[in-house]
Amino acid sequence: MNNMTEEQVQELLSKYDKEARYRKYTGVLGKIATLGAVAFSLFQLYTAITGSLASQLQRSIHLTFALGLIFLLYPMNGKAKKNKLPLYDALLSILGIGVGLYWVFEYKELVYRAGMYTLTDYIVGAIAILLVLEAARRVVGLPITIISIAFLLYALYGQYLPGFLQHRGVSLERLISHMYYTLDGILGTPLGVSATFIFLFLLFGAFLEKTGVGQYFNDLALLVAGKQAGGPAKVAVFASALQGTISGSSVANVVTSGSYTIPMMKKTGYRSEFAGAVEAAASTGGQLMPPIMGAAAFLMAEFTDIPYWDIAKAAIIPAVLYFTGIWIMVHFEAKRIGLRGLTDDELPDKKETLKKIYLLLPLFVIIGFLMAGYTPIRAALWGIVSVILVGAVRKETRMSLKDIIKALESGARTALSVAAATAAAGMIVGVVTLTGLGLKFANGLIELSGGVVLLTLFFTMIASIILGMGSPTTANYIITSTIAAPAIIALLADPATGEISKVVVLSAHMFAFYFGIVADITPPVALAAFAATGISGGNPIKTGVEASRLAIAAFLIPYLFVLSPEMLLVDTGFTSAIFVIVTSLLGMLGLGAGLMGYWLRHMNWLERLISLAAGLMLIYPGTYSDIVGLAVLAIVYMIQYVQLKKQVLLNS
Structure with a gap:
């Protein structure tokens, strides 16, 4: 049923997802890479258990591990040898460790002389900025790097721009110090969330994968939807909704689950473009599915000062509507062209699959702890513990010491893209705080729309889609919420008092987040759709258009929860x-x-x-x-x- 080997899946993933293009070392270098990644995970677990360090130390050590490992694992370009470490990358790795540890060794000095920086401070800060940009380019991609550079240039030369974008200008020294020696730049809130909540949930996902829960999601989806009309397409929808709880990438979701759902869809009669579009739309929706939402939920909680559980709860109805919309259209398409479901021979054994239902228990542990009011850090820690205990129930899911080490390594490697993305996006946030760009952009959008709500929402949608193209979920949300969301907040604030309610803030951030995510299936970039065509063999643009049509709910629901906040379940009655x-x-x-x-x-x-x-x-x-x-x-x-x-x- 699965027409792709594991090697083919990895090759396709590497083609469309920079995060998967890492070097696979053997020998001494392999041991160093493994040791570094495991040490990264152990540091995060230690501080989660004993309590985080001071913000600057926690985040700078997190950055130290990330930069050191990125330059060790990720080559400069696709042509570089994947199992060789060039001298320049070894030096960059050491340099990355050095600039991160500079904060650790000079912590007291930097705090005592805040605002009075030395030449050495400026040199280290400048190197840190360049290394973060290069690390983001290697592991995340060009879009986030280009946007970050554009913002830095805007800070330096914005005084020469015409109109509402103009500001007083920022000196190079002030820019460097703001970017690396305050909590409003590289070491800002985005990296802080990466260094606490996000890492632990990515580690939780890595442990889940080692117990085989990813394949179990697929088997469970086959049992639930496989026999229905157009069953394989519905399997893709259901499996992607489940995978969204542990996946932080639309593209990764497409390639892993699509490697078997797309061939199944084509086998039962779906067109190549439609098969690819179903998987792309469903996998993209995985980033909208609570409780994790591609790690954006944790960032949203920090940015909006709204409790994490309220955000996860608010995302439930929009996510259900999104997947329901795709399910309905898949069903009608199957009926229209007369497609069958899967036969019993094509389905996994029902008794064996139901025996493994216990593998879902860690997800309920996470949700239970969050509902009980525990912090996301505590919930993630107990989630990891529960994975190990639940996996021990049966021999085939039991984790050995080697499996645990592999999970620790995999979790750290997965976190590298998030660390790079949040560090780079932190510079974007830093420029916004320096120049007031968020408010300027918001006023510009409102002026362009003439203060008409629907027009403002439409222009914000376009801005969010453009800003979100080619960026991973975390960076995507940081950019769109910083630049686009303020327009909605400014428009919906109480005209008499200027008061901004919790509902307004949440709906504005969710609106920008949704359309930033939809960029993954919106042509011409549409990374998720392009990845799907690598399996389906269809036309990328046609697949993107088809995916956008299937995901029409994602283009409508955000308008709905801005105009009718009851959908977000905030301060609203059950009826x-x-x-x-x-x-x-x-x-x-x-x-x-x-x-x-x-x-x-x-x-x-x-x-x-x-x-x-x-x-x-x-x-x-x-x-x-x-x-x-x-x-x-x-x-x-x-x-x-x-x-x-x-x-x-x-x-x-």
Whole structure:
């Protein structure tokens, strides 16, 4: 059923995901790399158990490990030999360790003379900035690097720009000191979250993978959805929703789960582009799925000062609607072209699969601790412990000492891209605090839209998609929330008092986050769609367009939770929330039918247009629009039902 070998999967992942292009050493270098990665994980576990160090020390040591390992593991370009360490990379690795440890050894001096920096301080700070940019380029990609450089140049030369973007200018010395010797730059909140919450949850995911839970998600999805019409596509949707709890990358999700779902979809009759689009859309949605949300939930909690559990809870209904929308359209497409489900021979053994249901227990441990009010750090620690204990139940999932070391190594390696991305994105945040760019950009968007809410949201959507192209989830959120979200916050603030409510802040950040993530399937960049075509053999742009159509919910839901915050379950009653959910789901049904051209039977162009209109009315918050939309959708259904009955009678 799986048409790709593990080597082919890794090769494809390396092609579209820079994080997977690391050197695989043997001998002494292999042992050094493993030792460094394991030491990184052990340091993070130690500080999580005993308590984090002072912010500057915790973050600088985290950066020390990250820079040292990145230049050791990641080559300068794709042409470099993957198992050889050039002298210049060895020197860069040592230099990365040096600039990180500079904070450790000079900590008291740097704190005592805050604002009075020496020439050595400036030199070390400048080197740190350059190393972070190069590390981000190697392990994350060019987009985040280019954006970071653009922001740094804006800080230095923004006084020469025309219009609202102009600022007073920043000297080179002040820029360097702000970027490396304050908590508003490289060592800012983004890296702080990476050095605490995110690392532990990535480590949790690495331990889960070692127990085989990734494959178990696939088997469970096959049992739940495999026999239904178009079963393989529904398996992709269900499996990706589950994988989103442990995956921090749309592309990685596409390649790992898509390596078996896409061939299955093609085998049952789906077009190459549609098969790739289903996997790309579903895998991208994994980044929107609580409780982890591609690690962005932890950043959002820090940026908004809203409790983590409130953010995870707020993301539940939008995520369910997203996957429900894809599921509905996959179902209608399968019915339209008459696709079958999988046979019993193509499904995993039901009894064996259900025997392993205990593998899901660590996920409930995480959720339980978070609901009980424990910190994410404590929840992640107990999650890791529970993985080891649960895995010990059966021989095939039991972790040996070697497996634990491999998990520690894998978790650290996975965290390198997040550390590089958050360090680089920290510079973006630093420039915004230095220049006030966030407020300037927000005012510019509001002025462009004339203060019209829907237009402001539309322009913010476009900005978020552009800013999010080619960036990993964490960097994506940092950029969009810093630049785009303030426009929505400024527009929705109380006009009389200027007061900004918790709901406004959360909906603005979720809006920017959603559209930043959607960039993964939005042409022309659409990294997730491009990765899917590496398996499906389809056209990348057509796959991206198809994925955007399937993920239409992601383009509509953010408008909905800004205009109707009840969906975010913040300060809202149960009845209001249920009403919004039901009408939104019905709206997704109408949209799905209209876009796919099928409901109970094939739809003509007029039925499709009416169904689309009814769907949009149901999704748009408002009692009258809901009533009209529901009535129109009911009429379309009755027409479909009557004509289907006539067709059955004629055929009989």
